[in-house]
Amino acid sequence: MATLSQNLSPGDTLGHRTGDAPDPGPPVLSLRDVRIGDQVSGREIVHGVSFTLTPGKVVGIVGESGSGKTITCRAALGILPAHFEVTGGSIEIHGTDIAQLSAAEWTALHGVTISAVFQDPASYLNPSIRVGPQVAEVVRVKKRLTRRAARRRAVELLRAVHLREPELVYGQYPHELSGGMLQRVLIAAAIAAGPRVLIADEATTALDVTVQAEILDLLADLREQSGMALVVVSHDLAVVAQLCDEVLVMRQGDVVEHGPTRTVLHDPRHEYTRLLIAEHEQYGLERFLDPKPAPEPGPEPGPKPEPGSKPDPGPKSDPDPALDLDPDPKEEA
Numbered sequence: 001m002a003t004l005s006q007n008l009s010p011g012d013t014l015g016h017r018t019g020d021a022p023d024p025g026p027p028v029l030s031l032r033d034v035r036i037g038d039q040v041s042g043r044e045i046v047h048g049v050s051f052t053l054t055p056g057k058v059v060g061i062v063g064e065s066g067s068g069k070t071i072t073c074r075a076a077l078g079i080l081p082a083h084f085e086v087t088g089g090s091i092e093i094h095g096t097d098i099a100q101l102s103a104a105e106w107t108a109l110h111g112v113t114i115s116a117v118f119q120d121p122a123s124y125l126n127p128s129i130r131v132g133p134q135v136a137e138v139v140r141v142k143k144r145l146t147r148r149a150a151r152r153r154a155v156e157l158l159r160a161v162h163l164r165e166p167e168l169v170y171g172q173y174p175h176e177l178s179g180g181m182l183q184r185v186l187i188a189a190a191i192a193a194g195p196r197v198l199i200a201d202e203a204t205t206a207l208d209v210t211v212q213a214e215i216l217d218l219l220a221d222l223r224e225q226s227g228m229a230l231v232v233v234s235h236d237l238a239v240v241a242q243l244c245d246e247v248l249v250m251r252q253g254d255v256v257e258h259g260p261t262r263t264v265l266h267d268p269r270h271e272y273t274r275l276l277i278a279e280h281e282q283y284g285l286e287r288f289l290d291p292k293p294a295p296e297p298g299p300e301p302g303p304k305p306e307p308g309s310k311p312d313p314g315p316k317s318d319p320d321p322a323l324d325l326d327p328d329p330k331e332e333a
């Protein structure tokens, strides 16, 4: 699969690139013992979530329905429902406590530093506006491009998320596109301003298996090529096994288990995690946990893949200049 943002130069802000020595850099997002309460019922909904995202890192959040995954993400995005509030702990984006941010500062961060894709893309797009201009608007506002440059950029982004005939898609209305196409449009809009963190909340749940696999590849690509960090919320342990470095297992507002994905999925400590894994095994989770051994060793065999390691995606194709996630506005305008 072609890759995204491959022409970021080494000094670009997104930093981490495939093949670099691991230098994660300072956290882009960190949650410390975050508690969230519902002011109406007086109930605490989330009882302390902590994790740290450095550039290029992918953290998964799994757990049963209603366990607090989405609310936790919404807290990190500063978009909690009206009667919810962070009642304890702290959330920092690039070292700044979000409790200190003004509305204008949030507006500046959204899309540029932190962005999100949720399930049900249709509800996030305006049905009466063609999809291309909706993506172009994000670029125009966040990257301060002219209308013409923003249009060109939007088409590039639609191509980058592997929509065939991006020019045609640009002029289509949401109802003319399939669920998978809409989800790609939403991803295009979410990555349009080159965010350092993308929160993907059940972003592939509604899609068929093939489209889901393509979108997961796309997210993995973005992470590898641009150093974008990801929070992946999913019911599906196979998604987490494929994509995430670390996983949190939530149940009823508690994090019952948290650790490297491989460790948690191979050696679950909590009864609930064991149950989740047992439920998934019938759907072939082991495919992702135990990738096939490497083919016949050559003269200098590489290390044997550890159980649970991600399959080697193979060499990346040549950089495509159209795929720079963070173009210089001066050049484009």
Ligand SMILES: Nc1ncnc2c1ncn2[C@@H]1O[C@H](COP(=O)(O)OP(=O)(O)OP(=O)(O)O)[C@@H](O)[C@H]1O
Pocket: 045, 063, 064, 065, 066, 067, 068, 069, 070, 071, 072, 081
């Ligand atoms: N907008 C809202 N208004 C009222 N209660 C809400 C709202 N959003 C979530 N809740 C409640 O907060 C709790 C946590 O919900 P949340 O959506 O975070 O769960 P989740 O783990 O993401 O579940 P799912 O996997 O079903 O999306 C639940 O009890 C839910 O009913």
